[in-house]
Amino acid sequence: MVDRYSLTISPQALAERFSVEVPDHYKPRYNAAPTQLLPVITSSGSSGISWFYWGRPPHFAKSKNLAEKIINLSSETLLERPVLKKMLMQNRCIIPADGFYTWKKVGKKTAIPHRVTEASHKPFSFAGLWEEFEDEDGCMVHTFTIVTIHSNELILPFHEKMPVIFDKVQEQIWLNAGSTEIELTNILKPYPSNKLGIYTVSSLINNPSKDHPSLILPAPSGDQHGNLTLFD
Numbered sequence: 646m647v648d649r650y651s652l653t654i655s656p657q658a659l660a661e662r663f664s665v666e667v668p669d670h671y672k673p674r675y676n677a678a679p680t681q682l683l684p685v686i687t688s689s690g691s692s693g694i695s696w697f698y699w700g701r702p703p704h705f706a707k708s709k710n711l712a713e714k715i716i717n718l719s720s721e722t723l724l725e726r727p728v729l730k731k732m733l734m735q736n737r738c739i740i741p742a743d744g745f746y747t748w749k750k751v752g753k754k755t756a757i758p759h760r761v762t763e764a765s766h767k768p769f770s771f772a773g774l775w776e777e778f779e780d781e782d783g784c785m786v787h788t789f790t791i792v793t794i795h796s797n798e799l800i801l802p803f804h805e806k807m808p809v810i811f812d813k814v815q816e817q818i819w820l821n822a823g824s825t826e827i828e829l830t831n832i833l834k835p836y837p838s839n840k841l842g843i844y845t846v847s848s849l850i851n852n853p854s855k856d857h858p859s860l861i862l863p864a865p866s867g868d869q870h871g872n873l874t875l876f877d
Contacts, residue, residue, distance in 0.1 A: 646717050647771070647791055647808045649850060650677050650745040651760070651861055652684070654768050659684075659694075662768050663741055663816075666693045675860040677742075678853035679716045685773060685789050687738040688820045697738075697775055697787040718774060718790045720809060720833040724826075732774045733829060738789055739770035739816050744861065746850055747803040747843075759803065760846045760861060764839070770816055772809035772833065792833065799838040810836035 652659075653673040660667045665686060671694065677683050679700040687695055700716030723733045743766070748756035763769050772792040777785050793806040800807040811819060815832045818824050847864040849855050 646793060646804050646806045647745045647747070648679055648716055649853075650740075650742045650771070650808075651675050652677060652742050652768070653858070653861060654743055658768070659741060663739075663770075664692075668694060673858075674856060675858060676850055676853060676856045681853075683740070683789075685738045685740050685775065686770075686820065687775060688736075688822055695738075695787065697789045699789060699791075715790060717793045717806070717808075719806065720772075720792050720794045720830075723792070723833075724830070730826075732776070734826065736775050737819055737829075738773040738775045739811060739819060740773045740789065740791060741768060741770050743768040745771075745808060746846070747800060747807075749803045758846050758848055758850045759843050760850075761800065761841055761843045764842045766842075770811045772811060772819060794833055794835050797835040797838045797841075799841055799843060800835075807835060809833050 651674060653675055654662070655673070656667040656671050659665070659671065663686060671684065674683065677699070681699055682696050683699050684694045685697050686693075718729070723729050744760050744762040746758055746760055748758050750756045773789045774792065775787055775789040777787050780786050792809045794809050796803075796805055796807040809832075811832070818828055818832055844863045845865070846860060846862065850860050
């Protein structure tokens with residue numbers, strides 16, 4: 646499962662890595678959280694960045710059911726229901742990122758947050774699916790969910806699920822409108838453990854209103870109570 650991630654690279658680095666046009670209002674995100682408006686790249690608009698809500702539409706959505714939209718979708722379920730299979734074949738996107746957060750329980754009420762990055766600290770992307778809905782003013786609202794897979798050996802002690810992480814080759818397959826069902830499902834697999842790194846961060850990451858560079862700094866276990874540092 647993933648319910649927080651980061652995208653801290655510059656607009657120039659984002660444009661270069663994903664070969665897209667990046668709007669002027671882009672800014673790094675250190676604590677991207679559900680319901681927020683975040684950058685994605687869709688299979689129908691892969692030359693530019695789109696801005697979709699993560700997991701569920703905002704409060705003004707008409708349907709009560711929209712408020713129950715999930716932030717993650719297990720890859721194992723994509724072919725089980727016709728509506729999900731249709732999304733897989735038609736509504737694919739990738740979510741640019743350079744890290745995600747996971748928590749390790751150390752007691753009944755305590756969990757220590759960790760940040761997971763690519764071992765070489767390069768940006769990557771998550772596999773995603775998107776939907777659209779109509780708000781009360783008749784405008785279309787776009788949302789996305791992150792596809793998850795069973796965890797690799799590194800993430801399993803923290804959670805049984807992890808996001809599907811793509812490299813450049815897998816991104817091209819995922820965003821290619823002509824990719825077959827077999828080609829798509831073949832790339833839905835855990836990212837290799839030896840290509841990832843992990844370290845502890847401050848529990849301030851638990852607060853979705855916090856979004857500043859110090860959140861991605863390594864934090865000793867003694868700082869897990871959210872104590873402020875000189876960087877806050």
